[in-house]
Amino acid sequence: MPTEFRQLKQLAKALGLTYQQLLQRYRADRGDGAPRAAAIAWAQQEVQRAQEAKEREADDAAHALHASFADSRTSRWAPLIFAPSLEVHASLIRRVKVDREVLPRLSLGHYLDAALRTELPGQLACMEDLLESLGNSPLQSSSSIRVTFRLGQEAHAAVSSLKSALTAANLPHQKAHVVSALTARFLATLPQGPATSPRNRKQG
Known part of the structure; x- marks a missing residue:
């Protein structure tokens, strides 16, 4: 199973972002106190929305x-x-x-x-x-x-x-x-x- 870090890097790449940019967007959307563990599910939704828009x-x-x-x-x-x-x-x-x-x-x-x-x-x-x-x-x-x-x-x-x-x-x-x-x-x-x-x- 890919690690959380690796999964987030892959999702960030799918969105054309760096790992840090992905986390910044996640916190801007969900708040500075949002748990990092929930970032994967959020990023997966973002990738799906981006694919649907494409x-x-x-x-x-x-x-x-x-x-x-x-x-x-x-x-x-x-x-x-x-x-x-x-x-x-x-x-x-x-x-x-x-x-x-x-x-x-x-x-x-x-x-x-x-x-x-x-x-x-x-x-x-x-x-x-x-x-x-x-x-x-x-x-x-x-x-x-x-x-x-x-x-x-x-x-x-x-x-x-x-x-x-x-x-x-x-x-x-x-x-x-x-x-x-x-x-x-x-x-x-x-x-x-x-x-x-x-x-x-x-x-x-």
Whole structure:
């Protein structure tokens, strides 16, 4: 049987925390006098809640991808020339190969479209906070690649709003960085396997 210390270290790792950070969060939640013996049960509940939240995020991302694909089948999409980072572009190529198992006609633009429609709205009020949350180092031209994506009207409107917000914040050259980072964040929330529609999974 693992010792109490080892169990707490494993649980802390599952939460992305150190052992000390886990204990600090436990005491902040339960009080300074909370017994350490009860920390394992508390941490197990925290891990379960975190896993459930991650699963909900994955379902939301899969739903957004399917919604983007459906929109592209029923409305006119327009091209957008964009320079994602090489890393994000490579991630898109790897990911689309996985999801074409359930959506054979899926394209890279569907991910960009879904990311812009789900990740960007509501975050334009303060560009500094958004950039800080994404990591605000600007992309270098040598680390990006110009690609033509086709996007829906809502995504194009989001890009236009982003450009206006960045200009107002005196950060006009950060568009590629923001869109790349938002796309990377969206890709990270998708399920590990093919992004089956959550609605279809429930019906099955």
